[in-house]
Amino acid sequence: MKFGKRGSILLCIATAVLLTTSACSGGLLGGGGNGGDSTGDSGPIKLGMVIPISGSSAPTGAYMKNGAQLAVDEINKAGGVLGRQLELDVEDEACDAQQSVAGANKAVSNGVVISVGGYCSGATLPEIPIFQKANIPMIIPAANSQDLVNQGAKNVFMINGTGKQQSTAALAFIKKQKFATVALVDDNTSYSKDINTETKSQIEADGAVKVVLSTSVTAGESDYSSVVRDIMGAKPALVYWTGYYQEGGLIINQLKNAGFAGQIMVADGSVDPSLAQIAGAGADGVYATMTQTPDTLKGAEDWIASYKKAFNSDPGPYSTQSYDAVRLAAEAIKQAKSTDGAAIITALEAIDGFQMFSGPLKFTAEHTLSSGGFVILVIKDGKFSLEDDLS
Amino acid sequence: MIQLIWDGLFVGSFYALIALGYSMVYGIIKLLNFAHGDIYMLGAFIGFAVLTSVGGIPASLSIGALLVVMLVSMLLTGTAGVLIERLAYRPLRGAPRLAVLITAVGVSFSLEYGISALAGPNPRAFPIRLEGNVFVLLGARISLPQIILMLIAAMLMVLLNFYVEKTSTGRAMRAISLDRNASLLMGINVNQVISRTFFIGSALAGAAGVMAGAYYGKIDFLMGFIIGLKAFTAAVIGGIGNIKGAMLGGLVLGFVEAFGAEWFGGQWRDVFAFAVLILFLTLRPTGILGQRVTERV
Numbered sequence: 001m002k003f004g005k006r007g008s009i010l011l012c013i014a015t016a017v018l019l020t021t022s023a024c025s026g027g028l029l030g031g032g033g034n035g036g037d038s039t040g041d042s043g044p045i046k047l048g049m050v051i052p053i054s055g056s057s058a059p060t061g062a063y064m065k066n067g068a069q070l071a072v073d074e075i076n077k078a079g080g081v082l083g084r085q086l087e088l089d090v091e092d093e094a095c096d097a098q099q100s101v102a103g104a105n106k107a108v109s110n111g112v113v114i115s116v117g118g119y120c121s122g123a124t125l126p127e128i129p130i131f132q133k134a135n136i137p138m139i140i141p142a143a144n145s146q147d148l149v150n151q152g153a154k155n156v157f158m159i160n161g162t163g164k165q166q167s168t169a170a171l172a173f174i175k176k177q178k179f180a181t182v183a184l185v186d187d188n189t190s191y192s193k194d195i196n197t198e199t200k201s202q203i204e205a206d207g208a209v210k211v212v213l214s215t216s217v218t219a220g221e222s223d224y225s226s227v228v229r230d231i232m233g234a235k236p237a238l239v240y241w242t243g244y245y246q247e248g249g250l251i252i253n254q255l256k257n258a259g260f261a262g263q264i265m266v267a268d269g270s271v272d273p274s275l276a277q278i279a280g281a282g283a284d285g286v287y288a289t290m291t292q293t294p295d296t297l298k299g300a301e302d303w304i305a306s307y308k309k310a311f312n313s314d315p316g317p318y319s320t321q322s323y324d325a326v327r328l329a330a331e332a333i334k335q336a337k338s339t340d341g342a343a344i345i346t347a348l349e350a351i352d353g354f355q356m357f358s359g360p361l362k363f364t365a366e367h368t369l370s371s372g373g374f375v376i377l378v379i380k381d382g383k384f385s386l387e388d389d390l391s
Numbered sequence: 392m393i394q395l396i397w398d399g400l401f402v403g404s405f406y407a408l409i410a411l412g413y414s415m416v417y418g419i420i421k422l423l424n425f426a427h428g429d430i431y432m433l434g435a436f437i438g439f440a441v442l443t444s445v446g447g448i449p450a451s452l453s454i455g456a457l458l459v460v461m462l463v464s465m466l467l468t469g470t471a472g473v474l475i476e477r478l479a480y481r482p483l484r485g486a487p488r489l490a491v492l493i494t495a496v497g498v499s500f501s502l503e504y505g506i507s508a509l510a511g512p513n514p515r516a517f518p519i520r521l522e523g524n525v526f527v528l529l530g531a532r533i534s535l536p537q538i539i540l541m542l543i544a545a546m547l548m549v550l551l552n553f554y555v556e557k558t559s560t561g562r563a564m565r566a567i568s569l570d571r572n573a574s575l576l577m578g579i580n581v582n583q584v585i586s587r588t589f590f591i592g593s594a595l596a597g598a599a600g601v602m603a604g605a606y607y608g609k610i611d612f613l614m615g616f617i618i619g620l621k622a623f624t625a626a627v628i629g630g631i632g633n634i635k636g637a638m639l640g641g642l643v644l645g646f647v648e649a650f651g652a653e654w655f656g657g658q659w660r661d662v663f664a665f666a667v668l669i670l671f672l673t674l675r676p677t678g679i680l681g682q683r684v685t686e687r688v
Contacts, residue, residue: 055512056512056611058512217658218617218658220617221617221661222609222614222618225398225402226398226652227652227657229394229395229398229652229653230652230656230657246514246611257534258525274513274516277516278514278516278608
């Protein structure tokens with residue numbers, strides 16, 4: 001997708017070879033792992049988690065994996081689900097569509113009964129038909145492009161706010177701060193483009209603020225002087241970057257070096273400790289639209305402490321969502337009294353008031369959160385902290 | 392307008408430095424060394440490793456430290472280039488050109504994923520950040536680091552030009568690019584000269600890698616891919632195999648990108664740059680300087 005056109009092709013071949021072999025062994029030796037599971041086998045219940053383990057989004061993948069593992073350990077210590085232990089099956093998506101398809105196929109052939117992964121929207125999107133065909137429900141903790149639910153797949157549930165809800169939060173903050181003009185910049189990926197167009201249409205429908213520039217950049221480059229010139233020419237009061245942190249950090253740095261006097265806001269894909277490192281001194285004062293992180297949540301201290309104890313590091317973005325995804329999956333399996341996909345989907349739809357970090361859960365008709373729970377963060381001394389909870 | 396020209400010049404001088412290595416290697420053994428962009432990446436990572444092992448460097452010394460690190464990195468990437476030629480390309484010298492080309496792609500992968508395995512796949516913030524005073528000249532915002540980096544690039548290119556034009560090794564390089572067998576018969580140590588060519592080309596790319604790390608502040612193991620393609624474009628525009636052409640091609644590509652982005656919008660910048668590559672390949676495959684200067688290196 002981003003850089004490795006050549007890489008992707010070769011990887012595709014390599015993974016195709018691997019997949020055929022693993023799929024075959026699953027068919028021959030596994031004796032239909034899925035069927036065995038749903039009849040109340042005593043083996044562990046497998047949860048699939050396709051997340052970025054390599055590539056530029058790998059740091060977030062580690063936070064997600066740890067968050068999920070924490071929930072798995074807690075549930076197992078408490079006796080598991082339906083008398084069986086949970087087991088996490090982590091596969092790499094590398095934030096790349098080809099790799100995520102390979103990862104999802106591998107998870108399916110490993111016999112997972114539910115998926116609790118999904119970070120990059122562009123990589124999560126092609127996983128949907130694979131899990132759907134295998135009758136496996138997906139609880140998506142982080143990826144949040146509207147495209148994920150627009151297809152209307154019954155097995156997809158999103159527990160992160162959607163692009164639409166993020167745009168609404170962005171607009172609310174823009175109006176609150178009385179920014180008169182806004183420039184929107186994305187990186188041409190599904191997730192990023194979604195927030196850009198959604199924010200643009202909401203701002204235009206609202207009418208109080210003017211969009212003076214809406215443009216895209218190519219991810220994976222170092223020099224963004226052309227977009228910096230465009231922004232300097234359009235003179236917006238606020239630049240809203242909707243892509244990921246690598247390019248975000250470079251653009252912030254280059255904007256500040258060019259003498260940009262307005263404010264900068266980034267979307268949740270850029271909320272990563274590395275953003276401030278890459279952006280350098282100019283990062284302070286940059287706003288971000290983000291769902292609650294452990295640092296900004298009230299009453300999460302105990303949880304943070306047990307996370308630190310387990311992994312010897314601080315939790316990061318999407319640790320809580322991944323933790324909640326596993327707990328939600330366990331709850332749904334318990335309610336369904338079975339690991340059958342259709343029964344779990346019915347149980348997920350029926351869930352009402354399940355306590356999560358983002359508040360009590362009830363899915364909307366399109367399987368998203370009824371409120372996104374987005375807040376505004378600001379960078380202070382290189383760290384994100386809560387600026388405005390928009391309540 | 393002035394800003395556009397300045398931005399184009401600045402980016403173009405990076406392209407030119409990397410395009411030189413492409414062009415020199417092509418000139419002397421007719422190989423498109425697709426691993427060249429990854430040598431640039433390697434240079435940035437060597438710079439990173441040296442700087443982090445040294446520890447903190449006061450901001451006042453950052454230019455001096457940068458020059459030292461750049462020299463170290465140039466030596467090491469140059470050596471890496473020689474090793475790559477010795478291990479991967481020399482055994483295939485008599486083989487069909489397609490085989491060598493595929494080998495070059497393989498070397499490129501080995502470098503990318505080797506570094507990814509050694510240094511981790513995550514992007515790193517470069518320990519030195521060149522941030523200097525910005526002043527406005529004729530309406531363009533120009534910063535001190537930009538001027539320093541461009542001076543370094545220009546100096547390296549002048550040195551290279553002198554080396555190729557005036558020294559005996561330079562003469563040998565030009566002779567080999569004209570006729571390798573005849574050069575061999577004239578008593579030129581062809582293998583040694585080819586090794587030197589690889590050393591110089593790779594060292595220039597390594598220098599560009601350190602400069603990019605210090606200026607942009609971020610390095611990652613795939614950073615050489617797109618810029619490698621752009622340097623190739625620059626080499627083709629200028630006339631591949633031609634040293635002055637590579638320098639000119641780099642600057643022209645910088646301008647093409649800056650003006651393309653201005654006229655068609657920022658998201659069309661790369662489309663425009665590579666469209667120019669296609670135009671050149673169909674209309675004038677020898678590039679701007681390809682025919683006028685017959686002597687190639």
